[in-house]
Amino acid sequence: MNKLPVYISESDFQTYVLPHLSHKLNHNRLKVSYHYLFNTILYVLKSGCSWRTLKPDNQLVTWQNIYYHYAKWSADGSFEKLFSSTHQIMKASLALECIQLECIQLDGTHTPSKKGVKR
Numbered sequence: 001m002n003k004l005p006v007y008i009s010e011s012d013f014q015t016y017v018l019p020h021l022s023h024k025l026n027h028n029r030l031k032v033s034y035h036y037l038f039n040t041i042l043y044v045l046k047s048g049c050s051w052r053t054l055k056p057d058n059q060l061v062t063w064q065n066i067y068y069h070y071a072k073w074s075a076d077g078s079f080e081k082l083f084s085s086t087h088q089i090m091k092a093s094l095a096l097e098c099i100q101l102e103c104i105q106l107d108g109t110h111t112p113s114k115k116g117v118k119r
Contacts, residue, residue, distance in 0.1 A: 006042040010035050016089075020082040021073055031060040034069075041070050 008017060013035045023034055044054060044066070054063040073079055 006046050007039055008035070008042070013038060016086070017082060020085055021078045022076050032065075037061070037066055037069050040066050044070075 017038060018034060021034065021038070040054070040056060040061075043049075044051065051063050051067045054066065056063070056066065
């Protein structure tokens with residue numbers, strides 16, 4: 001897991017991602033950073049490996065801890081808030097003209113959006 005296919009830097013994570021994830025401030029029981037957990041979740045989602053075969057570099061966290069945070073953030077809508085805020089930022093910065101939104105991958109599958117009905 002040294003080279004993650006998708007990696008968010010610490011500064012970008014603190015600025016754009018962490019405000020949308022549910023977390024406890026100054027929580028001392030968590031021995032690893034949310035940044036590490038989030039990047040490991042991105043690795044699992046991008047590579048398609050199973051949670052049980054995940055071997056984290058950090059020995060302080062197990063695959064169960066990483067899956068717990070993934071399930072919690074999925075259930076409470078944190079990922080949806082993150083996606084919508086990212087879309088709003090892209091829309092506000094006029095980058096929308098450069099990005100084609102006819103196809104958006106939400107769960108790793110390729111789902112084209114249809115503009116009309118072909119007859």
